[in-house]
Amino acid sequence: MTMPLPSLPPATPPVTQPAPAIAMRGLAKRFADKVAVNGISLDVPAGSFYGLVGPNGAGKTTALSMVTGLLRPDAGQVWVHGADVWADPRAAKAMMGVLADGVRLFDRLTGRQLVTYAGLLRGMDRDTVAARAGDLLHVLGLEESAGKLVVDYSAGMAKKIALATALIHAPRVLVLDEPFEAVDPVSAASIRGILADYVAHGGTVVVSSHVMDLVQRMCSHVAVIAGGNLLAAGTVDAVRAGGSLEDRFVELVGGGSATGGLSWLHTS
Numbered sequence: 001m002t003m004p005l006p007s008l009p010p011a012t013p014p015v016t017q018p019a020p021a022i023a024m025r026g027l028a029k030r031f032a033d034k035v036a037v038n039g040i041s042l043d044v045p046a047g048s049f050y051g052l053v054g055p056n057g058a059g060k061t062t063a064l065s066m067v068t069g070l071l072r073p074d075a076g077q078v079w080v081h082g083a084d085v086w087a088d089p090r091a092a093k094a095m096m097g098v099l100a101d102g103v104r105l106f107d108r109l110t111g112r113q114l115v116t117y118a119g120l121l122r123g124m125d126r127d128t129v130a131a132r133a134g135d136l137l138h139v140l141g142l143e144e145s146a147g148k149l150v151v152d153y154s155a156g157m158a159k160k161i162a163l164a165t166a167l168i169h170a171p172r173v174l175v176l177d178e179p180f181e182a183v184d185p186v187s188a189a190s191i192r193g194i195l196a197d198y199v200a201h202g203g204t205v206v207v208s209s210h211v212m213d214l215v216q217r218m219c220s221h222v223a224v225i226a227g228g229n230l231l232a233a234g235t236v237d238a239v240r241a242g243g244s245l246e247d248r249f250v251e252l253v254g255g256g257s258a259t260g261g262l263s264w265l266h267t268s
């Protein structure tokens, strides 16, 4: 038997000044008996570079999918710069650029067509879209592959073209699920540069990652989730409390290396 879900709180955004770029209140999602996200409340300050970290299956993708309007929460609410994602999706989604994990791209388009399509869908004029698509393909190192079908892209190239579709309309908030996964170090450095510049000029980034070192170097804030629960959140310096983020993560999430059980793997 499944438990009844808590009723939704009233649809009023949290009253804080300045309004957070993203405010989550009591976000929850269950798949059958599995609680993927267990009532997460978190403010992402405007202008922050916010890392979301957690072990495999922690609920990061599920939480970000609810934040970006891709997955309806069982309970809780999300506001983007004061716009309720589920009550006023047009306003909220217009302010967001999203790189989702595992969502199929229209991969029978070429890279340039896909980015152009994303811009036109956002209601931009053709000239602006063409100019920005050219800029994005250039900085992401995809110029030579711009005429190739996305289905023929490598995993890293597909990630970069998906990122371009998230950036084309110059959103106020970027939500990026694992943007560096499968991306080569040179491209990763240019993506980091783009994101740092974006934040320096007023944007807000939320990024999920498994790479603690990267989050420690790149992000101003971090939230640690495990088992669908928020274990810690705040500035990176506050969360790591003088140590490395990786050590703090292991301490919070628990577990250690269980290497003892595979003696059959020893070859000598």
Ligand SMILES: Nc1ncnc2c1ncn2[C@@H]1O[C@H](COP(=O)(O)OP(=O)(O)OP(=O)(O)O)[C@@H](O)[C@H]1O
Residues within 6 Å of the ligand: 031, 034, 035, 036, 054, 055, 056, 057, 058, 059, 060, 061, 062, 063
């Ligand atoms: N569509 C689904 N149907 C059933 N269970 C799901 C579904 N999506 C996620 N889950 C489960 O919810 C939990 C959280 O998954 P989620 O993908 O959000 O984790 P994650 O933190 O993004 O993991 P990873 O770091 O491995 O990508 C997992 O136990 C997963 O098996």
